[in-house]
Amino acid sequence: MKQSIKDQQAVVKWLALSTIKGVTPREWLQLITQNALTLEQLFSGEWCAAATTSKTLPHQLATLIASADKGCIEHSLNWQSAAESHRLISIECASYPAMLKQLSSPPLVLFVQGDHHTLANPSIAIVGSRRCTHGGKQIAHDFAWQLADRGWSVVSGLATGIDAAAHNGAMLGHANTIAVTGTGPDKVYPARHRELHENILASGGAVVSEFWPGTPPRAAHFPRRNRIIAAMSAGTLVIEAAIKSGTLITANLAIDLGREVFAVPGNINNFTSEGCHYLIQQGAKLVFKVEDIIEEFSSLPVQFTLKCVDEQQKSRPENLATDELLDSVDFDVTAVDVIAERNKLSVSEVLATLIEYELRGCVAAVPGGYIKLRGKKNVRHPHVSI
Template structure:
């Protein structure tokens, strides 16, 4: 795989003719501000692993979508499969404090999008981001994580295993921040603009009214990208942001086809998608079970489930434990919720 020298004089190719004179001067001025210490760190990071890549603004490997930003990253540090950056991704974003139902929705949509031939891009944050990466990485590593730290750090630290899985399965982790750079509050809006710009569209799964997720969605809309939102319970504050976006013109999404019909030229045929998503396991066939059907997508109390099935609570708990182990339901405060798509 090709990598790029970090000689400060060769950080960018001499050919910047695709830029306006004003932009070229700005790029050159920015290059001049790069400290030698940062260059040394980057050179050290680059040679540590053959999966480490440094992509400059003038490189052919640099994503074209990012060049449209008012202040595009001058350098991208990429860990993993470099070709992921040239394949169309769809962004999935949402709350860090997502419900079990929201996590299930994000993971399910990500898996189905990956089966359709699209990559999934997100920010590797807790909650919806992580669920999206987990859903897509299982399908040929079809995910891109954009991080708000240097490429040599993992944040949050508990996502070390996810970070490793993304790289090992063929995905990519990218950053515009130099090695050694810790997470800082101002880094994450910059990360979000990369997600919004690289995504051919943005799907929002759970968000409060005042959240960074809505800012990302606005960035995508301002760039002329489609914004999709998953509706939910009107009494749940975690879905109020999605409802707001729908009121503002975002497309309401309840199934994969609501997204794919906007990108039919980029995806596999509907027959292939149906075949891939239609391969149900024996566990998933339990979705027609009466007891499972009595569990709602919102929190359902144990005694309500027992009453609906005319069964002792002990029998219900035993059955629910089996369903939980099979990924059909999730235990939450106050009872259980059924995972969407199960």
């Protein structure tokens, strides 16, 4: 559905305020709310009284408004008109995520690709290390899949590692996924995730940015992206994170906003688990199954149907988990000769069986040996990889 002319005119005004240098979104919002102004009054000049009372913008409002970057505005409108899936959502639009307004200085305009209605879904953020383990990717994939199957959209940052695994997992579920980027809406970063970006849009998800079209990736953009991830989500799940990382920034932002924070524990000898263990020490909830997250929220909106998982209904590959040889493979890396020793078999016999398990999605070959996987993998969406 296209925006009405009135809504489009309002978006243009919010875009104009966003381009004015030296004035933050918080200051514009304070000026408007404290002086009971409408956008029309602000742009028509009916702000003279406010100009003398406002502490944040005491003088020269007319000059400020006249300094709006018309080139940026036109470029943004051209981006929106380039495709039906492109949309500019201002802070007063119904599609603007309500929880995002709790930021002290929320974006005045969001650039959205895909299904903008997805932004209204209840959502959980899944974040973690780019340099994650294979096991960490699998955990992110499975948690995202199960959360999406239960009506939760999964929000992440389109980065490599945990982010990508979460997006891919969520696309297998019912509620889909939202990627928040640190670039303009016409840029994909990292470039290798162009296919992932396209898959998110094709599957009914959305890609969101607060940056103007043409904006390249810069280091300062990603903490800003992280605050949006934390703010628009009811909770944040951390899977593998170093102590000094953007992931911990996202978790701390979520804490500051009063959101729930969850962390998956890991190997104490793995530096990517240090951040999770730190968060758990600070009060984050330790989780190892999706129900640990869902139980923290009393209910989902009625339009989302909770999907109950019958643990008794297992496929043959899942029943293989009771096999003795599979039981001897750990969730951490297990060397083939160790597996052979545990089962009193030759290495060649063990490899033949492990290949069968791998084809069925029960184990994965990694540097140094094999790791056991949890549950069925990728049986519903063969084109999605982790």
